[in-house]
Amino acid sequence: MAWIDDLLGRTLVLVAHPDDECIAFGALLQRIQEPLVVFATNGSPADPYFWQKYGSREAYADLRRQEALKSMQAAGVKEVLFLADMPGGKTLVDQELFRNLRAAYELLADIVARRMTTAMLTMAYEGGHPDHDSCSLLAAQLAHLASLPCWEAPLYHRDAEGSGVFQDFIGPDNGVFDVSPTEAELERKREMCLAYSSQGDFLQRFDVAREIVRPQIKYDYTRPPHEGKTNYEVWQWSMTATDVSAAFTDFLHSASKHGVR
Numbered sequence: 001m002a003w004i005d006d007l008l009g010r011t012l013v014l015v016a017h018p019d020d021e022c023i024a025f026g027a028l029l030q031r032i033q034e035p036l037v038v039f040a041t042n043g044s045p046a047d048p049y050f051w052q053k054y055g056s057r058e059a060y061a062d063l064r065r066q067e068a069l070k071s072m073q074a075a076g077v078k079e080v081l082f083l084a085d086m087p088g089g090k091t092l093v094d095q096e097l098f099r100n101l102r103a104a105y106e107l108l109a110d111i112v113a114r115r116m117t118t119a120m121l122t123m124a125y126e127g128g129h130p131d132h133d134s135c136s137l138l139a140a141q142l143a144h145l146a147s148l149p150c151w152e153a154p155l156y157h158r159d160a161e162g163s164g165v166f167q168d169f170i171g172p173d174n175g176v177f178d179v180s181p182t183e184a185e186l187e188r189k190r191e192m193c194l195a196y197s198s199q200g201d202f203l204q205r206f207d208v209a210r211e212i213v214r215p216q217i218k219y220d221y222t223r224p225p226h227e228g229k230t231n232y233e234v235w236q237w238s239m240t241a242t243d244v245s246a247a248f249t250d251f252l253h254s255a256s257k258h259g260v261r
Contacts, residue, residue: 006149007213009118010034012111014139016123016131017043017094018068019196022075023167023206024123024153026189027181028213029075036115037077039068040104040138041131042084045094054198057093063198070195074188083107095237097134098244101251105138112146120150125219126157126170127230130237130244137221137248141255150216156205160228167210170226179211221248 011032015021021029021037029035044051044061051060065082072080084092086107091100111117122139123132132155143150154169169176181189186209193203224230224241233240 006119007121007151008032010116011036011119011121012108012115012117013037014040014108014120014122014135016040016097016129016135018064018071019193019199019203020123020132020155021068022071022189022192022196023203023208024155025121025211025213026075026192026208027185027211028121028179029077030185030188034079035077036079036081036111036117037072038081038083038108038111039065040083040108040135041092041094041097042082043068043094046096050094060198064196067196067198071192074191074195076188081111095130095239097131098239098247101134101138101247102254104134105141105251105255108138108142109145112142112148117146117148120148121213122150122152122216124152124154124169124216125221125225126154127225127232127241128156130232130239133225133244134248136216136219137251140216140219140221141252143216151213152216153211153213156231157226158228158231158234162229162234164205164231166206167212169212169214173214176212176214179213181209181211221245221252 008031013035042061043064044057051057054060083089088103091103120139120143122135125133125136139150154167156166159165224245230241
């Protein structure tokens with residue numbers, strides 16, 4: 001099938017945080033011949049709620065980095081990059097990617113060009129997490145710039161009643177492919193998830209056997225992903241969907257001046 005040819009070569013897998021990759025692409029990663037997994041943030045938010053038991057934000061970020069490397073080893077992935085560790089990546093922290101799109105874009109554009117990437121794989125624009133949505137936007141822009149196929153997977157969002165929805169796209173499911181992991185792939189995927197002990201039981205909310213992808217659809221990033229409340233608004237984080245889409249609009253306007261779109 002054509003979609004296998006698109007995704008199983010030199011694919012750049014762009015995710016926001018350590019652990020996104022194991023749920024969204026844990027089985028598919030094992031099939032890609034030359035995957036490069038890029039983590040766009042340091043995985044450590046400003047709120048002490050997330051890191052206080054580890055002593056500092058820096059200690060928590062380092063722990064999540066080590067967990068990611070362990071997960072990637074379980075999947076057989078040899079190439080891993082953390083944008084926050086690269087020159088110019090200091091601002092790329094958890095929950096704040098939408099405020100630092102230009103820095104992330106410049107780093108990613110250089111990676112795509114140098115590595116001769118043949119496809120991109122990222123997360124859907126669904127209002128689950130502002131960093132996930134930012135990765136969707138960045139991947140769309142990079143794929144357009146380099147004329148690459150771009151694919152996406154869902155993680156979580158809220159429906160019209162405010163209930164959590166896991167691993168399903170918003171809207172029509174046309175063009176969706178079920179990865180259908182083998183038993184061996186599932187076993188390695190479980191091992192990947194177990195690497196993230198810092199996340200407690202959060203990953204248990206996902207169905208390890210469910211993994212779907214589709215060609216990235218054309219989104220209007222200048223608007224929130226849906227009319228209801230986003231997941232991060234329900235969680236009462238500091239940003240709103242309007243804040244995020246306004247930042248996306250500013251980035252797109254800036255990018256258009258440089259001939260990106």
